[in-house]
Amino acid sequence: MGSTLPAVAEELLKEIKKAFQETSRVPDELLLGLKFIFGPCAVPALDLVDQRSVTRVRSPSGRTLYQVLGSSGKLYTCYSSCHFCTCPAFGFSVLQKSESLLCKHILAVYLSQAVGACQELTVPEEQLTSILLAEEEEEG
DSSP, X not given: OOTTSOHXXXXXXXXXXXXXXXXXXXXXXXXXXXXXXXXXXXXXXHHHHHTTOEEEEEOTTOOEEEEEEOTTSOEEEEETTTTEEOSHHIIIIIIISOOOSOOHHHHHHHHHHHHTOOEEEEOOHHHHHHHHHHHHHHHO
């Protein structure tokens, strides 16, 4: 996580990670905090983590992105370094309307990092480039 998330959100995610490392569970008060800070995307994001829908895709050079299998069955690409997701909800609710900090997919990325629930996939540089270009073609 970087400095573009509000400090309270970053602190909450750190507390979730710490609690999970110590007890292998997330206390109810932190789950309530998650719902308070992230609103309606918190519960669906937790569902995505429970379903192990988050995959960290890494190339040999160290480039990394995340792919999240959404509840609709569509695969979305997320970039945790800049808090960006390719889903329509991110474009509308986060970027256009400024109604939310994040979409459920990028929140699921952060939560899966905190609780160690990311699938791992190493791909050749060419395949990672293809993933990135495919996203660009869909947008353009």
